[in-house]
Amino acid sequence: MTNILGIHGGVSLSQHDAGAALICDGRLVACIEEERLARVKSAPGYIPIGAIEACLAEGGLRIEDIDLVVHPGATYEDMPVRIQHYLKHYFGHAPKIEMINHQVAHLSSAFYHSGFERAMCLSYDAYGDRLSAALAFADREGIKVLETRDSDNSLGTFYQIITSYLGFMPREDEYKIMGLAAYGRPKYDLSSFLRATPSGYQLERGFLREEPVIRSPSEPFYTQKLVDLLGEPRRFNAPLVQRHADIAFAAQAALEECASALVKHLHSMTQSDALCVAGGIGLNCSANLALRRLPFIKKMFVQPAASDRGLALGCALYAANQEGNKTEPLAHPYYGPTRTNDQILAALRLTGHEIVEVADPAAEAARQIEQGCIVGWFEGRSEFGPRALGHRSILGDPRSADMKEEINARVKYREEFRPFAPAVLGTRYKEIFDLAEPSPYMTMAVTVKPGWGEKLKATTHVNNTARVQTVDADVAPNYFSLIENFEKLTGVPVVLNTSFNIKGQPIVETPLEALSTFSATGMDTLFMGPFMVRKNTKPRAGKFRGTSFDGSAPKA
Numbered sequence: 001m002t003n004i005l006g007i008h009g010g011v012s013l014s015q016h017d018a019g020a021a022l023i024c025d026g027r028l029v030a031c032i033e034e035e036r037l038a039r040v041k042s043a044p045g046y047i048p049i050g051a052i053e054a055c056l057a058e059g060g061l062r063i064e065d066i067d068l069v070v071h072p073g074a075t076y077e078d079m080p081v082r083i084q085h086y087l088k089h090y091f092g093h094a095p096k097i098e099m100i101n102h103q104v105a106h107l108s109s110a111f112y113h114s115g116f117e118r119a120m121c122l123s124y125d126a127y128g129d130r131l132s133a134a135l136a137f138a139d140r141e142g143i144k145v146l147e148t149r150d151s152d153n154s155l156g157t158f159y160q161i162i163t164s165y166l167g168f169m170p171r172e173d174e175y176k177i178m179g180l181a182a183y184g185r186p187k188y189d190l191s192s193f194l195r196a197t198p199s200g201y202q203l204e205r206g207f208l209r210e211e212p213v214i215r216s217p218s219e220p221f222y223t224q225k226l227v228d229l230l231g232e233p234r235r236f237n238a239p240l241v242q243r244h245a246d247i248a249f250a251a252q253a254a255l256e257e258c259a260s261a262l263v264k265h266l267h268s269m270t271q272s273d274a275l276c277v278a279g280g281i282g283l284n285c286s287a288n289l290a291l292r293r294l295p296f297i298k299k300m301f302v303q304p305a306a307s308d309r310g311l312a313l314g315c316a317l318y319a320a321n322q323e324g325n326k327t328e329p330l331a332h333p334y335y336g337p338t339r340t341n342d343q344i345l346a347a348l349r350l351t352g353h354e355i356v357e358v359a360d361p362a363a364e365a366a367r368q369i370e371q372g373c374i375v376g377w378f379e380g381r382s383e384f385g386p387r388a389l390g391h392r393s394i395l396g397d398p399r400s401a402d403m404k405e406e407i408n409a410r411v412k413y414r415e416e417f418r419p420f421a422p423a424v425l426g427t428r429y430k431e432i433f434d435l436a437e438p439s440p441y442m443t444m445a446v447t448v449k450p451g452w453g454e455k456l457k458a459t460t461h462v463n464n465t466a467r468v469q470t471v472d473a474d475v476a477p478n479y480f481s482l483i484e485n486f487e488k489l490t491g492v493p494v495v496l497n498t499s500f501n502i503k504g505q506p507i508v509e510t511p512l513e514a515l516s517t518f519s520a521t522g523m524d525t526l527f528m529g530p531f532m533v534r535k536n537t538k539p540r541a542g543k544f545r546g547t548s549f550d551g552s553a554p555k556a
Contacts, residue, residue, distance in 0.1 A: 044217075113329055118140075122279070124282075126280060128308070130150065182463040283306050289445045304384070333383040339378075361482075366488075374394065374411055392514075423479070
């Protein structure tokens with residue numbers, strides 16, 4: 001048996017999203033991010049000690065049973081000895097260590113789980129191993145990198161600068177810019193900052209502050225040149241106004257134009273009709289839609305943990321295939337630590353909550369959602385990646401616009417403009433969304449079909465798109481049953497799904513963390529395995545009345 005441990009972690013604050021993945025004889029056994037265990041969002045500078053320990057426990061292995069450890073960072077000469085030192089310190093033994101390129105790890109995470117026989121592959125982010133992108137062609141013989149882009153010419157850096165300018169946190173809040181962009185209008189020209197070219201794009205570095213060198217994402221990323229172009233930046237926690245939405249719109253439009261130009265260039269080299277995407281920009285669902293709409297793309301796979309969260313997995317997949325252990329396409333995302341019903345019950349008993357064991361949790365949860373309750377849903381092994389996919393989710397009624405406001409204000413404690421995702425039965429999505437194939441990992445924004453936007457007010461964004469998750473009975477049977485039961489009650493085969501966390505915190509991992517978040521928020525009911533905990537004996541009599549972001553005078 002060949003046991004391969006892919007790991008990724010930092011020894012400085014600029015390194016983030018530490019994690020580990022275990023593959024045994026080509027089979028993915030476990031994959032988890034350090035943030036879920038350390039309870040620090042993105043785990044900046046963290047070494048993946050908890051993630052390694054969790055993967056070994058899931059595989060029933062000791063560190064001595066690992067044949068190979070693989071880590072990104074091939075251009076950093078001091079990393080192997082650092083890894084060796086910390087493995088010996090924490091685990092008493094360091095297996096053989098191999099370093100691979102950051103971008104190759106991203107490419108591997110996408111292609112080897114896509115199920116495609118051959119494909120063009122794109123990795124693009126801010127930077128990693130001194131590169132910001134890699135363009136490749138892959139088949140079952142391996143991955144061949146055709147071109148790269150260096151870190152001085154980076155789409156990820158462009159988006160980080162805009163994120164900083166608009167008063168959010170670079171490397172963490174880029175998704176907020178994507179959501180805000182839908183409220184904007186075509187007013188600003190950013191072509192002096194970023195422009196599309198026949199080979200992809202060109203970034204003007206003068207907009208990035210480089211003196212002194214940025215050491216923390218809390219520092220400003222932009223220069224006076226951007227202020228001269230766009231006016232004064234948004235200050236921390238200042239109200240959002242229409243100008244900010246218009247700038248976000250311009251940034252998103254520029255990103256999509258340049259990403260499309262890059263893929264057109266890649267297609268000219270490969271003539272492939274299949275595309276695999278990874279890297280941090282792969283989490284931009286709107287850009288993914290723009291790529292999927294390119295006329296030569298017939299099928300597309302975006303790694304669900306496209307950002308650096310997926311590097312450990314990419315390292316393990318690369319090494320397994322190099323060793324001749326052919327890996328299988330990704331069947332589901334549930335590779336976190338096993339959580340048993342006994343563990344759930346023990347946690348419930350510690351809290352003093354009234355515990356009810358429910359014969360059919362899916363049917364009961366659907367009934368309560370139909371009555372207006374906000375439900376926490378916790379089951380089985382957690383999802384890897386940044387998005388909750390039905391094992392660590394908060395669920396609500398997608399039909400009511402008030403539900404979006406209630407969850408943002410009473411549960412998530414986050415900006416009101418941010419949208420929620422619809423989780424739809426995998427047998428029904430084509431009726432509701434302009435979606436050609438299943439989208440089980442919530443990686444693409446798609447258009448909502450006529451008539452359904454009014455039925456799905458809480459999950460349809462202002463631009464009539466939705467970040468869809470399709471749910472199949474053979475992958476997530478309990479989650480599927482919940483949505484199916486909700487359809488029986490309402491005629492709508494969709495529920496609102498958002499991650500089981502509060503703004504600024506990682507998604508919950510353990511039963512106790514789920515109970516803590518449930519107790520600290522406005523959720524009404526928590527389902528954990530076969531057990532139910534309720535705060536209210538009746539559905540709320542009234543609706544939360546909040547302000548809405550209407551596009552004309554957006555508020556914080």
